[in-house]
Amino acid sequence: MCRGLESLPTTCLERAKEIKALFGSLLLKSDHGVTGPSKKSDRQRLNADEPLKWRESFQNLLSSQNGLCLYRAFLVSEFSEENLAFYLACEDYRATKASKLSAKAKKIYDQFIGSDAPREVNLDHATREITKKNMEQPSQLCFDAAQSKIYALMEKDCYPRFLKSSTYLELSSRTG
Known part of the structure; x- marks a missing residue:
């Protein structure tokens, strides 16, 4: 999973794309939840409101495996x-x-x-x-x-930019 120290940025980028796609499919689901088709140990329930919670606090973002992966992918894209x-x-x-x-x-x-x-x-x-x-x-x-x-x-620099990123804005607009 993305959180491990051994994980490569490529793995996290792939997971970030998968999460983005899964959140996108929520528009088609009436129950607003879907289980990710990743490795058995990585499966997590995705909730349509999850990206909105990331905006509430930086700690909420870091506490979410999905949020952490997307945030890491964002940081990789910013070379930080x-x-x-x-x-x-x-x-x-x-x-x-x-x-x-x-x-x-x-x-x-x-x-x-x-x-x-x-x-x-x-x-x-x-x-x-x-x-x-x-x-x-x-x-x-x-x-x-x-x-x-x-x-x-x-929290003061990267997190606000993440919240303004196209990936986050797209996810939050789909769920909000």
Whole structure:
């Protein structure tokens, strides 16, 4: 599914197209619900009101598997998918067993925060320094400041653009 850290953007883009098509078919359904024809583990009930809930709050969007996939596809199209990938990596990191924290923290730091990080996220110097210091003794909270900054960035910048995107506007007009 789109939420996993291992998923490729192509997979998410395919899922986003599928979700868009399924929501489009709601116009033909009198019960306003349809089950997606994806893998058995990915099946979710699509509700016609779901896109409208995404507009209510950024958290509603992130809490919806369908919304998350469409949002990720949107970020890929804007070349800023690393923000969501970092946010989700931090969420996953919090659930990590203590024995694996150090290795996982290093991987996240090297991928998103460190110098020459291949998927570097946009953080101010102070937040980078706090996170770097937290890496000395990684805990489940060591990325909190950085994750909070990226969440705020997405909420104030990317999320409003997503709500104005043609894909979202098309979905919400079909269901609204």
